[in-house]
Amino acid sequence: MARKTGSHAEITGPRIRAAALRLFARHGYAAVSMRQIASEVGVQAGALYTYTPDKQALLFDLMRVHMENLLESWAAEAVFGDPWERLEGFTRFHVRYHLDRPDEVFISYMELRNLDTDNFRAVEALRRRYEMQLQDILADGAKVGCFTVPDTKVATMGIIAMLTGVSTWFRDTGRLSRSDVEGIYWDMTRRSVSSRFTDLPA
Amino acid sequence: MARKTGSHAEITGPRIRAAALRLFARHGYAAVSMRQIASEVGVQAGALYTYTPDKQALLFDLMRVHMENLLESWAAEAVFGDPWERLEGFTRFHVRYHLDRPDEVFISYMELRNLDTDNFRAVEALRRRYEMQLQDILADGAKVGCFTVPDTKVATMGIIAMLTGVSTWFRDTGRLSRSDVEGIYWDMTRRSVSSRFTDLPA
DNA sequence: CAATCCATTGAACGCTTGTTCAATTCAAGG
DNA sequence: CCTTGAATTGAACAAGCGTTCAATGGATTG
Numbered sequence: 482m483a484r485k486t487g488s489h490a491e492i493t494g495p496r497i498r499a500a501a502l503r504l505f506a507r508h509g510y511a512a513v514s515m516r517q518i519a520s521e522v523g524v525q526a527g528a529l530y531t532y533t534p535d536k537q538a539l540l541f542d543l544m545r546v547h548m549e550n551l552l553e554s555w556a557a558e559a560v561f562g563d564p565w566e567r568l569e570g571f572t573r574f575h576v577r578y579h580l581d582r583p584d585e586v587f588i589s590y591m592e593l594r595n596l597d598t599d600n601f602r603a604v605e606a607l608r609r610r611y612e613m614q615l616q617d618i619l620a621d622g623a624k625v626g627c628f629t630v631p632d633t634k635v636a637t638m639g640i641i642a643m644l645t646g647v648s649t650w651f652r653d654t655g656r657l658s659r660s661d662v663e664g665i666y667w668d669m670t671r672r673s674v675s676s677r678f679t680d681l682p683a
Numbered sequence: 684m685a686r687k688t689g690s691h692a693e694i695t696g697p698r699i700r701a702a703a704l705r706l707f708a709r710h711g712y713a714a715v716s717m718r719q720i721a722s723e724v725g726v727q728a729g730a731l732y733t734y735t736p737d738k739q740a741l742l743f744d745l746m747r748v749h750m751e752n753l754l755e756s757w758a759a760e761a762v763f764g765d766p767w768e769r770l771e772g773f774t775r776f777h778v779r780y781h782l783d784r785p786d787e788v789f790i791s792y793m794e795l796r797n798l799d800t801d802n803f804r805a806v807e808a809l810r811r812r813y814e815m816q817l818q819d820i821l822a823d824g825a826k827v828g829c830f831t832v833p834d835t836k837v838a839t840m841g842i843i844a845m846l847t848g849v850s851t852w853f854r855d856t857g858r859l860s861r862s863d864v865e866g867i868y869w870d871m872t873r874r875s876v877s878s879r880f881t882d883l884p885a
Numbered sequence: 886c887a888a889t890c891c892a893t894t895g896a897a898c899g900c901t902t903g904t905t906c907a908a909t910t911c912a913a914g915g
Numbered sequence: 916c917c918t919t920g921a922a923t924t925g926a927a928c929a930a931g932c933g934t935t936c937a938a939t940g941g942a943t944t945g
Contacts, residue, residue, distance in 0.1 A: 509796060511713035515903060527905075528923050536903065591793055594711060631870045632859070638852050639845045639871050646844025657834070668833045669841050673875040717933060729935075730893050738933065 493542050494532040496522050501539050506584035510540050510595045540592060541600040547585040548607035554578060555614060564622030565671075571615055572670045575644045576663045583648045590645065612637055619674065628674040640670055695744050696734040698724050703741050708786035712742050712797045742794060743802040749787040750809035756780060757816060766824030767873075773817055774872045777846045778865045785850045792847070814839055821876065830876040842872055 491498060500521035504513040515536055519526040533539045555578075560570030579586050589604070596604060616637040622628035630636040644666055651662060693700060702723035706715040717738055721728040735741045757780075762772030781788050791806070798806060818839040824830035832838040846868055853864060 507796070509711065509713055511711055512797065514901075516901085524922095525924055526903085527925075530904070531922060594709070595714065629874075631867045632863075635859070635864065635867045636871060638848055639868065642848025642851070643841045643845035646840055646848075649844070650840050657837070661834075662837065665833045665837045666841065669838060669875045672831075672877055673871045675874055675877070716931075718931085726892095727894055728933085729895075732934070733892060 491542060491546050493539060497529060497532055497539070498543060502543055502584050502588065505540065505543070505592065506587045510588075510592045537597055537600070540588075541596060541604070543585070544589050544592065544596070544604050545600075545607070547582070547589050548604060548611065551578065552607065552611055555611070559614070564618055564625060564627050567618045568622065568628075568670065568674070569667055571618055572640075572644060572667045573663050575641070576647055576666050577659065579645055579648045580651055580659050580662070586645065586648050612641060615641060622674065627676060629676040630674050636674065640673065643669065693744060693748050695741060699731060699734055699741070700745060704745055704786050704790065707742065707745070707794065708789045712794045739799055739802070742790075743798060743806070745787070746791050746794065746798070746806050747809070749784070749791050750806060750813065753780065754809065754813055757813070761816075766820055766827060766829050769820045770824065770830075770872065770876070771869055773820060774842075774846060774869045775865050777843070778849055778868050779861065781847055781850045782853055782861050782864070788847065788850050814843060817843060824876065829878060831878040832876050838876065842875065845871065
């Protein structure tokens with residue numbers, strides 16, 4: 482079952498990945514043991530080492546693949562057009578993508594500090610590449626004059642934080658549907674960068 | 684050195700609290716050992732148990748006290764007036780408070796899952812009380828007509844996520860001062876709930 | 886000075902951790 | 916049917932975990 486490791490490949494067996502993902506998301510990397518992962522897969526702990534060199538690689542693989550998929554998915558469906566269309570495309574994509582992958586998102590934001598130095602740098606770089614996608618949209622929109630952003634970088638971080646936060650509270654059993662939520666977040670996002678807004682109280 | 688435990692008191696010695704805070708924020712609750720905390724204080728592990736019943740209580744104490752301080756600080760400086768003033772007060776308070784306590788904030792958002800059931804419920808309740816402060820402002824503003832929020836609850840979560848995110852990227856050595864950042868976030872927040880915004884493209 | 890008291894030590898407890906590896910099992914190929 | 920080779924087991928390893936506690940120490944009080 483040895484596995485060719487192409488540049489974008491998952492190194493680890495899919496069953497193991499799924500179990501590790503679930504458990505890391507629920508309890509945190511440091512709190513989950515290799516034996517727990519093995520038991521979820523239905524196997525002894527030693528068997529995991531046929532598929533992964535060690536626990537750290539398991540975490541890194543999950544995070545790296547998640548970020549790569551995120552970037553690829555966005556590249557595949559990125560909207561072209563004026564800044565408004567591009568921003569709406571990004572917003573809706575981001576909310577939808579994060580709603581569909583709560584565990585991956587949780588891990589990728591919470592377990593950064595459990596990555597070794599090199600792995601951390603790699604994931605950090607991927608994350609910055611993704612943030613840059615939004616930052617470019619905002620910068621273009623500001624240049625053209627359809628957006629007013631007091632600070633492009635802060636606006637990027639603010640909007641991404643706002644949107645990503647959706648996965649901390651959304652439940653499928655709740656009052657709102659996914660597309661409701663998508664729409665509401667887009668509404669808030671568009672407002673937050675609107676130009677038509679220099680005549681406010683205070 | 685036994686300590687009176689009034690309702691809002693910290694149970695644990697301040698040196699231990701400080702060490703645990705630093706280490707939990709840096710490496711995560713599960714990854715930090717009692718021996719590491721003890722060594723940071725300059726003491727043997729056993730000595731910690733004079734001040735705390737166990738490791739879990741250490742975490743819970745940090746989170747509970749943080750949330751209580753947050754609520755008290757806001758109660759002390761909450762602005763009264765029209766919704767715009769109240770929202771600006773909240774926004775600036777939240778950003779400032781979170782910039783000043785990066786470790787507490789980090790822990791309180793990241794270590795929820797390491798709390799025992801009862802402790803989790805207690806912290807969760809405090810958090811909801813705090814979120815309700817903002818939600819009330821938004822609801823009042825929407826009723827009066829100065830805000831347009833498509834969904835009060837989602838707007839609350841969105842704004843809080845956006846503002847809280849400041850502590851993930853802000854560095855004192857960076858391009859912007861704390862009051863710069865405060866102002867920028869207020870600018871984005873005010874826009875995100877503005878009424879004067881029904882005539883947009885798309 | 887003696888008595889008291891409590892913070893602290895340092896060793897020990899039973900258990901779990903990540904990881905290794907000889908031995909075994911098991912399926913596929915000739 | 917036998918051989919080959921890889922997947923898996925199960926035991927073992929050293930290390931570290933949270934927590935306990937008799938013994939020690941050093942200051943405070945009478």
